[in-house]
Amino acid sequence: MKQYISELLSQAVEEISPNEGAQIIATSTFDVSAPKPGFGDYASNAAMVLFKQFEKAPASNPPALAAMLAEVCKKHDHQQTFSSIESAAGFINFTLSPEFLDRKLYEVIEQGDAYGSSNFGENQTVIIEYFQNNIAKPPHVGHLRSAVVGDALMRIFRFAGFKAISDTHVGDWGTQFGILLYAYKTMGDKTLVEKDPVVELNKLYVAMSAKIETEPALRDNGKAEFKKLEQGNAENRALWQWFIEVSLADFERYRILLGLLPFDLNLGESFYEDKMAAVLAELTSKDLVQTGETGELYVDLEEQGLGRCILVKSDGATTYHLRDFATYKYRKDEFNFYRNTYVVDNRQSHHFAQLFRIMEMAGYPAETDSVHIDLGFMSLPEGPISTRKGTIISLENLVAEAEKRSLAIIEQKNPELPNKQVIASQVARAAIKYFDLSHNRRTEFVFTWDKALSFEGNTGPYLQYAHARIYGILRKVGTTVKEHGSTEMVALQAQELAVLRKLNAFPEILERVTEEYLPNYLCQYLFELSQTLNTFYEACPVSQEPDEQIKQQRIALVTATAQIIKNGLRLLGIDAPEEM
């Protein structure tokens, strides 16, 4: 639609100014965007932007030019897509006609679950790395954002015609595993660990970290254990393998608990173990690597304000930087990606800036083909989340608490509901996930139970409720939508038009999400759609509407709305129950 409007406008400019028009269109850009309510469905700033480009302006000022352009556009809108094209304060506002919106309505119904999907992505590959868990650490509420944002992006990118590939990039390598090995060997109890592996291993790691704090020399023992692991020591390898096994099984449990898509790849950092030497050699051959005072190898980025980036420590062990270089290269070679993305909190911005910069210096287009989808990180009222200090809220507790609260509400509001448990868990997950998804992903926020588990206002359950109410109506009327054109179109109420306008915007919203990696746009849209819908049926009866034609039209309207809410929620990884 924006494309169509741009063409109308370009054509109009050329017509108004036969001499300069074509040239100006070729060299300038103007916007077509969705304005605030009251200014039509689309608005363009073409008149204001283009006015000063003219040597001999066809009008005396931008508003006058806007008026001229609006007139010409109207003349060329042969399909009568718009009921009005008007200029106001220099803008040109396009209002979609009820006939167009009505056709759109049936398009939604016909396409059903596929409505909003596109081949926008042209099957290009997008790698999305998220939910980066560490071996031997239970995921907690701080991992939630990466998980739900990454999961939503996966779904949205696939829907938009990209080939999206997920990778958890499991943390299974590095000094911390040396520390864990050292802890297990000196303090571990095998039978205890076998009972509840991840929790017990985490306890060991926490305990050793505390010891190191008071006795820093112990750290070297941990580093030595990692060195042994890296050099292939059999005992360390076996233990490490065991840690990975139990941890991966545990992560799978969490994935299901949160209702996330299965992961395509779980390539741990250790996967790149044999791929680091080649990258190091490549960077060295490109003259990027220097040797430091104690023998460490690094890339100097001081001049670019990015400090130094250590690749190999003075004890010969590799760093995660080097592993990330190998990761980039592996992904590039293996998948020839269009975009390589990392859904990681913004404390790692510096790391990714270094990574992308160095790859650029080595001749890869990393600063354009890779994106750090940075997240503001979550803290608790008592301060930052800290595994060491034990101030963590486990995902299990979070989900359990949410289910408890949602079940209590169901008991109170809809005690006759069948499958209460199932619905309660769908509603609970909706509340938790939507809470994270609805914030701009960069926003830092403080987690509080009551906010994260709210069921009223701009929340996941609000959207589910709007959806379930529509199904309530459809159950009541007992008929489905008649074929388009089987009844005459009747004049629409303001509230009906408001809903139709919203329906039309869905595909454009999805496009924006893929351009900016911001799922909160979709949340905002679905919330506004649901609000518009709620307002609509406060004013317009459906099942009790006496006029059969109006009734049919409204059935189509709510059916299409339910479809979009359902599609939208699905893209966010949220279930849309028909009753709740």
Added chain:
RNA sequence: GCGCCCGUAGCUCAACGGAUAGAGUGAUGGUCUUCGAAACCAUUGAUGGGGGUUCGAUUCCCUCCGGGCGCACCA
């Protein structure tokens, strides 16, 4: 010291350089014998300070104030 992010209503958050800065929550008042009150309606209230660029700035630039994060051998 250097770098990145942020500052919007009492609170929590939106706003692709665009028009009258939107929601939620809270508070107050109203709406269920009429399709589901997890809802709806009404009232309330905000861009940290100062410069600049622009026809137009919450948005871009500079500066000050305030907050968060990172910066050479953790990941």
